[in-house]
Amino acid sequence: MSDSTTNRRVRTHVTCTVNGDEVDFLASDDTSLLDALRDELGLTGAKEGCGTGDCGACTVLVDGRINCSCLIFAPEAEGSDIVTVEGIAEGDQLHALQQTFLEGAALQCGICTPGFLVSAKALLDQNPDPTETEIRYALAGNLCRCTGYDKIVRSVQEAAVQLRGASR
């Protein structure tokens, strides 16, 4: 059973839902979900920043909760429901957060942005009217080395206002 003596890379067939579509892929057991999303499914939105769960650039929703996809082994995704940044727009219609990030210049290099968008969406889905402090704590697992965070926080606040208006 064990492959420890052969050093063979075991590949597992994984079936899961990604952005609403059922998908399946083959991935080595030591592959991260992040690498499987990027390399097997071509979803290159989620980024690898640190690879150790510190920076949040690889954040995706797994069964409705934010997770660092770099910390998840690809076979763990079997049967789960995954949403990446590619799944938060409605067709060509950007999500309010994507629009306010653009208009508010809440990004410079953009590496952290997909993670921020997914984390911010998870926050607003749960708490449509967060305080600035709540936003900052909710995004504490996402690091940005360009913007100084203020534009990101303001863009989330603006998106929250728009989304509350839209749901009235």
Place this chain on the structure above:
Amino acid sequence: MRYAAPATVDEARALLSDNPGSQVFAGATDLVPQMRSGRPAPSVLVDLKRIERLTAVTHEDGQWTIGAATPAADLTRDAVFTAAFPGLSEGAGLIGSDQIQNRSSLGGNLANASPAADSVPALIANAGQAVIATADGTRTVPASEIVTGPGSTSLAEGEFIVEFTLADPPAGTGDAYLRMIPRTEMDIAIVGAAVRVTVDGDSISDAIVVLGAVAPTAVVVPDAAAALVGASVAGGSIDQSALTALAEAASAACDPIDDKRGTIVYRRQVAGVLAKRAAVIAVERAQNGV
């Protein structure tokens, strides 16, 4: 490296005994960084999260049972659990970011054996018991007996923590956990302090004080607890001389490392301060609830 997701404790036990060099994991929030920094990959990664018992939280007959792989977020969002063990919920809620808390667990936080693990002091302060799957059965030991030093545990090869049991706290009991980090969020404790007290009338009848990050393992400080027992809490404030004695005992129990994140002198000082503050919160909760 092969991944395996057993559905039962028995299957996990068999995988571990059949595969030398295999390892259990829950959230992998420590395992992946360790592998990334050069630690050899296990032969088989045994994912405990598909075992129902490992992620179940139950409360029956005066006892809580917490699956060892239960995500911290499940505990912090559980209002009944948090009302019963506010300090333990606080500790679990300080393990990393929201992303991490959807993966990190009490079992992993303990078995990773970091001296700074945020959920461990309050788990010990609440007399948590660890149910361990052994080669041919289970054994139950106090959670305080699992970690033996940084990165090392008393778990034998092939053993893993199945769940923790916690008795309902006695009436008039409150707990609290506080930590000091050099940043505002997303950092590792340089001092952690958990205090649990039981208040009977106008005085403290029972106490336990546990410090984290100031010694190779979390440390129970009986002298600090003794300083609290018998102390007056009339009018909602703890007798000042008891608090002073508590702080002195807490500082004296420290055997900390000295590094750029916190010097020995600083960690000792802060341990006393945090123990006092946690005691004040614990008494307030014991008297008024959460």
